[in-house]
Amino acid sequence: MKILTTVKRVTDPDMKVRIQPDQSGIVTEGVEYKMNSFDEYGVEEAITLKEAHGGEVVVVSIGPGAATKELRTAMAMGADRAILVETDADLDSDAVARVLAEVVGREEPDVIIMGKQAVDSDRSQTPQILGSYLNWPQATFAYKVEIEDGWAVVGREVDGGTATKRIKLPGIISADLRLNEPRYASLPGIMKAKRKPLETLTPDDLGVDIAPKVKVLNYEAPEERGAGEMVDDVDDLINRLKDEARVI
Amino acid sequence: MANVLVVAEHLDGALRKVTLSTLTFAQQTAALTGGEVHVLVLGDNVDAAASEVAKYGVAAVHYANEPVFANYMAETYAPAIAKAAQELSATVVCAPSSTTGKDVLPRVAAKLEAGMVSDAISVSDDDGLKFRRPLWAGNVITTVDVLTPVKVVSVRTSDFDAPPEGDAAPVKEFASGVSAPDNLEFVSFEQVKSERPELTDADVVVAGGRGLRSGENFQMIMDLADTLGGAVGATRAAVDSGYVPNDWQIGQTGKVVAPNLYFAVAISGAIQHLAGMKGSKTIVAINKDPEAPIFQVADYGLVADAFEAVPELTEKLKTIT
Numbered sequence: 001m002k003i004l005t006t007v008k009r010v011t012d013p014d015m016k017v018r019i020q021p022d023q024s025g026i027v028t029e030g031v032e033y034k035m036n037s038f039d040e041y042g043v044e045e046a047i048t049l050k051e052a053h054g055g056e057v058v059v060v061s062i063g064p065g066a067a068t069k070e071l072r073t074a075m076a077m078g079a080d081r082a083i084l085v086e087t088d089a090d091l092d093s094d095a096v097a098r099v100l101a102e103v104v105g106r107e108e109p110d111v112i113i114m115g116k117q118a119v120d121s122d123r124s125q126t127p128q129i130l131g132s133y134l135n136w137p138q139a140t141f142a143y144k145v146e147i148e149d150g151w152a153v154v155g156r157e158v159d160g161g162t163a164t165k166r167i168k169l170p171g172i173i174s175a176d177l178r179l180n181e182p183r184y185a186s187l188p189g190i191m192k193a194k195r196k197p198l199e200t201l202t203p204d205d206l207g208v209d210i211a212p213k214v215k216v217l218n219y220e221a222p223e224e225r226g227a228g229e230m231v232d233d234v235d236d237l238i239n240r241l242k243d244e245a246r247v248i
Numbered sequence: 249m250a251n252v253l254v255v256a257e258h259l260d261g262a263l264r265k266v267t268l269s270t271l272t273f274a275q276q277t278a279a280l281t282g283g284e285v286h287v288l289v290l291g292d293n294v295d296a297a298a299s300e301v302a303k304y305g306v307a308a309v310h311y312a313n314e315p316v317f318a319n320y321m322a323e324t325y326a327p328a329i330a331k332a333a334q335e336l337s338a339t340v341v342c343a344p345s346s347t348t349g350k351d352v353l354p355r356v357a358a359k360l361e362a363g364m365v366s367d368a369i370s371v372s373d374d375d376g377l378k379f380r381r382p383l384w385a386g387n388v389i390t391t392v393d394v395l396t397p398v399k400v401v402s403v404r405t406s407d408f409d410a411p412p413e414g415d416a417a418p419v420k421e422f423a424s425g426v427s428a429p430d431n432l433e434f435v436s437f438e439q440v441k442s443e444r445p446e447l448t449d450a451d452v453v454v455a456g457g458r459g460l461r462s463g464e465n466f467q468m469i470m471d472l473a474d475t476l477g478g479a480v481g482a483t484r485a486a487v488d489s490g491y492v493p494n495d496w497q498i499g500q501t502g503k504v505v506a507p508n509l510y511f512a513v514a515i516s517g518a519i520q521h522l523a524g525m526k527g528s529k530t531i532v533a534i535n536k537d538p539e540a541p542i543f544q545v546a547d548y549g550l551v552a553d554a555f556e557a558v559p560e561l562t563e564k565l566k567t568i569t
């Protein structure tokens with residue numbers, strides 16, 4: 001089975017982001033980058049499926065040259081080879097999906113495993129748009145994946161509970177956080193990853209125009225919520241809720 | 249005409265309240281474009297939901313009762329929504345930013361060659377429609393311009409109230425032309441049944457975190473919620489630890505809530521959690537660690553052991569409510 005998985009290089013999710021004074025973007029000096037959290041789950045699932053069913057895991061990133069670091073991390077975890085589609089442009093999800101559709105056309109994987117959302121742009125669109133472009137079925141927000149007879153049976157986290165869907169492969173799965181426990185890259189894994197193939201392409205090589213459909217005009221900080229007051233005890237709390245906030 | 253199409257959401261044929269907040273967004277948008285608000289209801293038993301939503305000041309409701317829509321699936325709903333958008337000359341297509349909206353709308357956008365905005369919190373007209381949306385776990389707000397003629401928008405419903413009721417709009421049948429695909433299959437929906445209000449429209453939310461240490465200990469969170477007629481929520485850590493169902497998760501990757509009163513009990517206050525509750529009117533934090541970051545966003549902070557403070561609070565509230 002050939003498995004394609006995607007990783008986005010994002011700012012460290014535990015870091016406080018600051019905005020440029022001219023609102024043109026976020027401050028990038030001193031910022032740490034890492035693999036998008038949800039993609040760690042996606043890569044882990046891809047490797048687990050390969051371990052169970054055999055085949056190959058190809059990991060793809062679209063972004064700056066520095067994203068080779070996240071691709072090497074995925075290969076250190078166990079992916080077999082990597083493709084970087086290099087660009088410094090700001091991409092919307094639709095452009096990423098258009099690039100991925102071309103990569104899929106070349107690679108012809110049986111299944112694509114992605115993260116459910118990039119934790120920087122918080123859009124949660126790319127897997128679904130790609131599904132539509134390829135006309136493949138999708139199972140988003142996966143917490144459980146089983147492959148049987150050319151179908152994937154996927155448990156999904158949805159409002160109101162959980163849902164189970166079967167999709168015939170080729171298909172697309174997007175990972176939620178409960179899907180698995182991503183492994184750490186071992187030292188031998190890291191050494192091996194250095195020699196694994198990493199192909200670099202450009203959107204032009206793939207014949208994709210990456211012009212966005214959605215343009216960001218400016219970045220602002222949200223209104224800060226000031227810290228309130230500490231109360232002495234439960235009685236004090238009840239009195240404040242009743243008399244000050246008037247919410248009970 | 250530049251109309252706005254709202255995709256209604258329902259559960260077993262009952263209209264979900266998130267649809268009403270989305271209607272408010274749609275009405276604000278239509279006021280800017282000069283178009284009408286149309287609503288699409290897809291399912292196999294949606295007559296009641298269709299006549300219900302018709303009461304909220306819309307131009308018309310279009311519904312399809314077809315077996316192919318018996319169970320929601322993005323692959324069958326997306327082409328129907330795209331077809332309705334074209335037939336109704338919609339330039340904005342919107343739905344709640346629920347798991348269903350997030351799942352289906354990007355496929356609709358792809359079909360309509362439209363750009364999509366996720367989690368819109370406002371719309372304005374400044375040389376064309378502009379939308380604001382949070383990202384980076386709510387630490388950044390951007391204003392975006394969708395450059396395509398048709399714009400697809402998922403709406404963060406906690407930022408919009410339900411519209412007032414008006415005259416009933418006409419309800420019309422819509423033929424989707426969608427046939428059942430052979431490459432996918434709905435298997436099951438395991439619903440978390442609850443007598444409590446839905447998290448996304450409760451006036452009071454009581455949320456618990458990993459500090460509660462077990463599912464049994466969540467009983468005190470439920471008791472407090474029930475005393476106040478509220479809903480129960482949780483952090484990702486509490487969900488991951490298996491204390492409570494995933495449906496209760498609040499935050500960047502769970503539900504976004506903005507009740508009048510929010511209790512954060514034994515919750516540290518990670519940015520990913522704050523992303524889902526910072527918009528609450530009054531926030532109360534109960535945590536035994538005085539340094540917990542949650543106190544920085546709480547209106548009232550109580551440093552206490554939850555196992556003592558919460559039962560005491562519930563008992564005392566029972567005597568006054």
Ligand SMILES: Cc1cc2nc3c(=O)[nH]c(=O)nc-3n(C[C@H](O)[C@H](O)[C@H](O)COP(=O)(O)OP(=O)(O)OC[C@H]3O[C@@H](n4cnc5c(N)ncnc54)[C@H](O)[C@@H]3O)c2cc1C
Nearest residue numbers: 457458459483484485499500501514515516521536537554
């Ligand atoms: C990509 C990504 C997405 C995420 N999305 C979300 C999300 O949507 N929602 C979310 O909530 N989290 C999310 N998280 C997880 C988030 O980063 C935190 O790990 C999580 O919110 C912590 O949950 P917690 O506060 O329950 O647990 P902890 O951080 O462990 O805090 C427990 C708290 O309980 C207090 N405590 C312990 N015992 C008691 C007691 N007896 N009485 C009173 N207080 C007590 C402690 O002082 C501590 O402050 C996400 C993480 C990632 C990486």
Ligand SMILES: Nc1ncnc2c1ncn2[C@@H]1O[C@H](COP(=O)(O)O)[C@@H](O)[C@H]1O
Nearest residue numbers: 006007062114115117118123124125126
């Ligand atoms: N630039 C990118 N490179 C590789 N994968 C991406 C990129 N952007 C998004 N993705 C994938 O799409 C998922 C959802 O992203 P998004 O729709 O942007 O929230 C991510 O978890 C990634 O797996």
